[in-house]
Amino acid sequence: MGSLDELIRDLRRFxxxxxxxxxxxRKVREPVPPVRKKIRKRAIEVLPSSGGFGRWVSKLSITAAVKLQGRAAGIKLKGRRKGFPDKQPKVDLRRIDQGRAAAPSWGRRGEGDWHFQTVTPGFFTETTAExxxxxxxxxxxxxxALGVIRRG
Known part of the structure; x- marks a missing residue:
């Protein structure tokens, strides 16, 4: 079993x-659809259902990112979710996964009218780990990939 470090090193000369x-x-992205379904299902199960928050977060897009150069080299699952176009440009899924979600204060969605609400952490990371x-x-x-490189 080869490591990612070996692959990065050997790719430079290939x-x-x-x-x-x-x-x-391509191979890393093959199993993403079933994992995506599990993450979406988990978001609906553990995040608050009032106001449709869990269902709204579950509509995130999930992709596999492969980066084989630089300090951030690795293979990761990434999740993204667009916010409300006129109020909140992007959603901080990392913070929601850590257990803190931005919520409008008493229905107001203007700038400065948001507060943080505690939610169940780990809908993304725990599901990915499993x-x-x-x-x-x-x-x-x-x-x-290492086999192809070593065979030449």
């Missing part, structure tokens, strides 16, 4: 780098 990285990204199929696909993709 001629068909683009081919290998594209195949790696997603063995995604982790196995990532390890398998790295091993395959």
């Amino acid at each position: 001629d068909r780098r683009k081919e290998v990285t594209n195949a790696l990204a 997603a063995d199929e995604w982790r196995k696909a990532a390890v398998s993709a790295v091993d395959e």
Whole structure:
């Protein structure tokens, strides 16, 4: 079993780098749809249902990001959710996952009318940690990429 560090090191000297990285990204993205469903289901289950907050957060987009250069090299699942276009431009899913959600104060949605509400933490990170199929696909993709590089 190879490591991501070995792959990054060996990719620098490999001629068909683009081919290998594209195949790696494709393989890592295969198990994302079932993991996405689990995360969305978990958001509905654990986040507050009043006002439709849990259902609203569950409509987040989830993608697998593969970066093989620089300090932030790695394979990650990323979640994004657009906010209300006129009130809150983006949603801080990391903070919601940590257990704090911005909520309008008494129905007002103007600037400065928001407060933080405590919610159940871990809807994203705990579900991702339990997603063995995604982790196995990532390890398998790295091993395959290393195999292609070492065979030449």
